[in-house]
């Protein structure tokens with residue numbers, strides 16, 4: 109019997125304040141750059157989600173000391189040149205970010221190591237990263253299929269390249285930049301559409317220089333990183349679930365404190381505003397090169413809209429829950445340019461449409477997105493998570509507006525990015 113969780117509230121109203129856990133993308137990068145650097149890095153606000161724990165586990169196997177001091181994570185590294193060849197396989201678990209960024213980092217490191225992932229990650233494409241790394245001279249081999257994990261990286265000398273990105277992906281951009289940090293010469297990466305820039309900001313913070321001109325980022329190889337202190341803001345991709353809940357559950361009003369407001373991540377706020385959601389944003393503050401602030405979301409009447417183009421990378425992980433929101437908006441919401449959703453933890457276009465239809469939603473899939481007609485009253489049902497944390501959380505949030513209970517199959521995957529999700533849900537929904 110697989111595990112199941114039931115979400116059922118009598119006329120819920122979401123009120124109060126919420127501080128969501130640390131940003132997943134920034135937490136990964138803090139451990140990675142802290143491990144490449146020489147010296148001590150203290151990370152506060154680190155996300156204790158399973159994906160980030162996979163990243164920590166990898167670096168411990170490479171001989172980096174990573175300990176806990178209270179709620180802080182302390183990385184103490186001899187620097188990348190002193191890493192040890194691991195005696196075990198490096199396991200990226202469910203985390204695409206870990207796998208792809210590590211392929212870039214390990215390519216120019218002094219060690220040889222094999223990396224694997226769980227059943228979902230083992231089906232996600234890696235050639236988008238091993239392709240450009242190969243152009244830099246990386247030596248990455250596979251026993252079976254060279255697009256999938258497991259892959260063996262034989263660390264070697266790398267040469268700089270000028271790379272034109274064929275996909276909108278911060279993971280690909282980051283892998284090339286992190287390999288470029290160790291390559292001979294100046295590497296450049298040109299994006300089609302701007303994606304999250306946490307790697308660039310954090311490289312600066314660890315003492316590396318990068319230059320940016322339009323959509324091209326340049327990094328000179330051979331720069332040394334020094335340990336530093338990193339403060340991780342709340343993850344806007346986690347907050348997005350409760351932002352959507354507050355927007356569509358009658359009489360709700362929720363303030364999200366210390367939530368990350370990096371402009372390459374705030375597409376969700378732009379969409380909420382365009383759909384008619386009443387939203388207040390506090391004066392932003394900045395730490396560690398990353399902005400944060402408080403965002404208040406109030407229940408509102410919703411209009412449909414078109415979501416596509418340059419907006420997509422700024423809200424890519426929020427699309428499952430935005431599709432749910434669109435079922436409650438008046439009119440036709442059209443999502444385009446989101447074909448990347450098909451290569452996430454699951455095919456998020458098919459999975460979202462299949463599950464929302466079980467609740468009665470009017471939703472159709474297209475090769476690169478979805479078309480959703482609303483508003484539609486939703487009923488209860490049993491929904492699958494597909495082992496995908498974002499699908500599991502979307503199902504739980506749907507349970508706040510359905511006429512009957514929502515049962516979620518395999519909800520434990522939610523701990524990948526938001527371990528205390530159900531606690532926060534019941535605290536907010538019970539007033």
Ligand SMILES: O=C(O)C1=C[C@@H](OP(=O)(O)O)[C@@H](O)[C@H](O)C1
Nearest residue numbers: 133205276277278279280424425
């Ligand atoms: O760089 C990152 O931290 C991430 C980039 C995005 O993936 P892609 O680079 O594949 O778009 C995103 O979906 C993922 O959750 C985290």
Ligand SMILES: C=C(OP(=O)(O)O)C(=O)O
Nearest residue numbers: 202203204205425452498
């Ligand atoms: C796609 C995601 O992450 P990753 O690619 O790191 O597995 C996600 O968190 O939604």
